[in-house]
Each structure stands twice: as C-alpha cells, then as structure tokens.
Amino acid sequence: MSTREDGRADDELRPITITRNWLDHPAGSVLVEFGRTRVLCAASASEGVPRWRKGSGLGWVTAEYAMLPAATNTRSDRESVKGRIGGRTHEISRLIGRSLRAVIDDKRLGENTIQIDCDVLQADGGTRTAxxxxxxxxxxxxxxxxxxxxxxxxxxxxxxxxxxxxxxxLDLPYVEDVRAETDMNVVMTGDGKFVEVQGTAEGAAFDRSELDALLALAEKGCADLTRLQAEALGR
Structure with a gap:
C-alpha cells in the first residue's frame, strides 16, 4: 500500500505528458508535464556561433531557464525586473545546456547555434528535470x-x-521535495550513462547503500522517460 500523498508506488513516475509543436515559430517546441509541473521548451536555430567558437566548424547548443511569476503559490517578480539573473536560474540554465551538449555532435551541427528556452509555467517539484x-x-x-x-x-x-x-x-513533487532527508537530480543518456548527479543531504548524511538505492531508482526513471521521449518522437 502506497504511503505517498498521490498514491504512487515509491518507484513510479508522476503522469508524464510530452506535447510537441506547442508553439508555431521555433524550430522545435514541447510542453512537458511531470504531474502538475509544466515546462515549455522552445528550440530556436540561428546561423553562426559565439565569437570564441568562430572558425572551428563546430556548432553550439545553449539553454536559458526561467519561471513565470505565478508558477508557484506565491508570486515572484521577474528577474528582468530585478535587473539580475539569480544564482539558481543561472545554475539550472547551465545544467540544461550541459545535458543537451552531452548528446550533440558539434561537427554535424556546423557553425550554427540552437538556443533552448525553458520556461516553467507551473512548478510542483522537478522543474529542472522536466x-x-x-x-x-x-x-x-x-x-x-x-x-x-x-x-x-x-x-x-x-x-x-x-x-x-x-x-x-522517485520523481518528487513539491510536498516530498521540501521534506526530503536526501534530494538528488540525475541526468542520464538513453543508453544508461550518467551525465550529471547532483545530490545533497538535508540535515542527515546518507550512506553508500542509500546512494545506490537512489541511483537505481533514477536509472529506472530515466529509462521510462527515454521510452516516453521516443514515443513522443514517433520512434
């Protein structure tokens, strides 16, 4: 019997929905939903690369992450109004970019840039993973x-x-995330390799067996997500 508020098994993802072509203008756009967490991802392509990459024959993939003011239960001002990008926003933007570059052949992309904009429409935990x-x-x-x-x-x-x-x-909503003794975000490729593991103990340290259990859960979750991505792309 499940002890989770939403009735899921401990190793079960929230309901996942991936809706392609959600916007008309970008080269690629997706509304991804992890339960009540909703993130709009738009990929825009442009000719040319950053100055430091010119003449290399290599392309570039980068990302920006942001949250709508009303994405959480308490409205927050836009960072553009504050006049500076917050540390969390900058960190997540870089994480998304690193994760995507792990599966890109820069040579085949040529000297073109793909910019991914990820805007959180509603946040209920796991916005960066979504x-x-x-x-x-x-x-x-x-x-x-x-x-x-x-x-x-x-x-x-x-x-x-x-x-x-x-x-x-697996796949923590906000009510679990704020109570977690240990919290971890895991990025993996479709063939089961780790791109990034971010883990933090909140008050009580965790041991190797707990780390192994969390990584095993993450492997299962990422494998399920890989299958859903392939289905969304018709593969």
Whole structure:
C-alpha cells in the first residue's frame, strides 16, 4: 500500500505528458508535464556561433531557464525586473545546456547555434528535470528541421529522487521535495550513462547503500522517460 500523498508506488513516475509543436515559430517546441509541473521548451536555430567558437566548424547548443511569476503559490517578480539573473536560474540554465551538449555532435551541427528556452509555467517539484527531458525532444525536432538529425548522438533525460521518512522515492513533487532527508537530480543518456548527479543531504548524511538505492531508482526513471521521449518522437 502506497504511503505517498498521490498514491504512487515509491518507484513510479508522476503522469508524464510530452506535447510537441506547442508553439508555431521555433524550430522545435514541447510542453512537458511531470504531474502538475509544466515546462515549455522552445528550440530556436540561428546561423553562426559565439565569437570564441568562430572558425572551428563546430556548432553550439545553449539553454536559458526561467519561471513565470505565478508558477508557484506565491508570486515572484521577474528577474528582468530585478535587473539580475539569480544564482539558481543561472545554475539550472547551465545544467540544461550541459545535458543537451552531452548528446550533440558539434561537427554535424556546423557553425550554427540552437538556443533552448525553458520556461516553467507551473512548478510542483522537478522543474529542472522536466526541462531537460522536454528540451531534448524540442532539440530533436529542431535538428530534424535544420536537416541535421544525425547531429544527435543519443537521447538525454533527467529525474529527481530522494529519501523521505527513510524511504527512497522517485520523481518528487513539491510536498516530498521540501521534506526530503536526501534530494538528488540525475541526468542520464538513453543508453544508461550518467551525465550529471547532483545530490545533497538535508540535515542527515546518507550512506553508500542509500546512494545506490537512489541511483537505481533514477536509472529506472530515466529509462521510462527515454521510452516516453521516443514515443513522443514517433520512434
């Protein structure tokens, strides 16, 4: 019998929806939903690369992450109004970019840039992992539209895991995330390799067996997400 508020098993993802072509203008766009967390990912392509990359023959993939003011239960001002980008926003933007670059062949992309904008419409935990998972699908569509589908060397997805009341759990909503004794975000390629592991103990340290249990959960979750990405792309 489940002890989670939403009735899920400890190793079960929230309901996941990946809706492609959500916007008209970008080369690729996806609305990704992890339960009540909703993130809009848009991939825009442009000729040229940053100055430091010119003449290399290599392309560039980068990302920006942001949250709508009303994405959480308490409205927050836009960072553009504040006049500076917050540390969390900058960190997540870089994480998304690194994750996507792990599955891109820069040479095949040529000297073109793909910019992924990830905007959180509603936040209920796992916004960065949802953004990475949706951004990959938007990137795949953008590469196809650019005529360089071979630029993708694989797929990438991400999921959160954590220990709540001593129990390892997969894909944490906000109510679990704020109570987690250990919280971890795991990014993996479709063939089961780790791109990034971000883990933090909140008050009580975790041991190797707990780490192994969390990584096993993350592997299962990312494998399920990889399958859902492939289904969304019709593969």
């Amino acid at each position: 953004a990475i998972t949706g951004a990959y699908v938007a990137l795949a569509d953008a590469c196809a539209k650019l005529g360089v589908p071979g630029a993708l060397t694989g797929s990438v997805a991400a999921v959160s895991v954590g220990i709540i009341d001593g129990v390892p759990r």
